[in-house]
Amino acid sequence: MQVKEQENQDRRNFLKKTVGLGGLSLAAFTMSPIEEVLAYSTQKVNRNSSPTDLKITDLRIAEISDVVFRTPIVRIYTNQGIVGHGDVRDGAAKEYALFLKSRILGENPCNVERLFKKIRQFGYHGRQGGGVCAVEMALWDLAGKAYGVPVYQLLGGKYRDKVRLYADTTTSRDPNEFADRMMERVKQGYTALKMDVGINLLRDIPGTLVNSPYNDNNPWEHEFRKYNMTKHPFTGVQVTDKGVDKMMEYIDVMRSKIGYEIPLGVDHWGHFSVNEAIKINRAAEKYNLAYSEDSIPWQYTEQWKELTQASVTPTVTGEDIYLLDGFKPLIESRAVNIVHPDPNTAGGILETKRIGDYASEYGIAFMHHHAAGPVSFMGCVHSAAATENFLWLEHHAADSPDFENLVTGLEKPLVQNGYVKVPEKPGLGVELNEEMVKKYLIKGEKFFAPTPEWDTIRSWDRLWS
Secondary structure (H helix, E strand, O other): OHHHHHHHHHHHHHHHHHHOOOOOOHHHHHOOHHHHHHHHHOOOOOOOOOHHHOOEEEEEEEEEOOOOOOEEEEEEEEOOOOOEEEEOOOOOOOHHHHOOHHHHOOOOOOOHHHHHHHHHHHOOOHHHHHHHHHHHHHHHHHHHHHHOOEHHHHOOOOOOOEEEEEEOOOOOOOHHHHHHHHHHHHHOOOOOEEEEOOHHHHOOOOOOEEOOOOOOOOOOOOOOOOHHHOOHHHOOOEEOHHHHHHHHHHHHHHHHHHOOOOOEEEEOOOOOOHHHHHHHHHHOHHHOOOEEEOOOOOOOHHHHHHHHHHOOOOEEEOOOOOHHHHHHHHHHOOOOOEEOOOHHHHOOHHHHHHHHHHHHHOOOEEEEOOOOOHHHHHHHHHHHHOOOOEEEEEEOOOOOOHHHHOEEOOOOOOOEOOEEEOOOOOEOOOEEOHHHHHHOEOOOOOOOOOOHHHOOOOOOOOOOO
């Protein structure tokens, strides 16, 4: 009897404790103490998933627009009813993802790294890696859901509970209006900012540009290689002292309004040679920019090194680079101060973390570019949380309230005091708000329509004989 009374007392004490933890189901009152402990401690485990038996059964696309970007959303289906999602980066065709369907059907999505190595050959620099990255993120989403843990945990854990954001801002030809728009970001709580100050702002100001693409005598007007298709060193564009002063005026007015406590980066200077980039970076030194982004094409490692060594204005590039191998020359030669991969371009979540880890070994900092939907945005959050040398993640949808409404499961508002919380739910931590996704489907697009035409492998994919 004493043993029985002790068991009852233990059971009552356990139940009292669990009330403070949110309580148990009514069924728990019929269980033994050990059963009660197991029931509570495993109540969040996904009992519908057997990870070792999980198989991919389908891949479909729902393409949306008018929220921020045109974004194809990838959904991967499994034999156990759980689905995973990923976004294709803005500007990348949905076919880049659909092409991969035949390569992953029947596979276990939890083997993320092996499947990534199987499909990574079908990506490339720029937007061409968009499909691989979206599928990789959807695989991580499935793996996390199958094992009942957030993706960051599968990457080795997290360095931070919140991820700091930086916000871009639409330009204005009026420096004061531009600065006022940036101040709105500060009022929204952002603690890191970026602005686009380029030679496009000089187009109507005489004496600011040599060989200007905006003149009546546009040197590219009769050329096959139009200005936007010509790499920076080959345009012959030069910025005069007057032009440099005018560009610095925008930064000067901006700093006078937002102060120097907030990091401020600048992007989109223009298509010109490394000589002009050096000239501008030196002129900007007194404004203590956080970084000068994409001054020249990322492929020119030696020119980046020259630019970085010529000025104390920090340099950054990387949003168009695919895989760690593409970053290695810049990192190993310390040609930039910061690397700036976009997980939707760089190869997905794990490859982006690898890039950050590799940069860390060389004392180089790490940012995230992002230009897609909220699913991949949360993928970026997991990658950023799991990487030590991370600085800021780009939030390109500060003016789009429905951006965060495309998904459920988030604590809203998404951005709080310039940060986003790292999700603790399994997988990426969000699910689609299907009604909202349907609202923004592009004209003629069906909601995750069947894609049987992509079921069959059409080529011999092996890269060796």
